[in-house]
Amino acid sequence: MKAILFDLDNTLYPVECDLFSLIDVRINRYMEEVVEIDPTDVDELRRRYWQDYGATLQG
Numbered sequence: 001m002k003a004i005l006f007d008l009d010n011t012l013y014p015v016e017c018d019l020f021s022l023i024d025v026r027i028n029r030y031m032e033e034v035v036e037i038d039p040t041d042v043d044e045l046r047r048r049y050w051q052d053y054g055a056t057l058q059g
Contacts, residue, residue, distance in 0.1 A: 027056050 005012065013019050028042045037045060049056045 031056075 007013050007019060010019070024043075024046065027046055028039075031037045031042045031046060032039050046056050
């Protein structure tokens with residue numbers, strides 16, 4: 001693999017495809033299944049990590 005492209009500002013995919021919501025769902029699932037965080041806490045924790053650390057998985 002020579003390159004990986006990230007669509008950070010909806011330039012590759014239209015806003016209507018709701019890409020960032022799908023990413024949130026995947027990150028939540030990872031936090032629940034791999035990190036074993038209670039599902040009732042995951043969404044709020046993901047948002048806090050993003051705000052505090054600039055990336056969810058850095059938290």
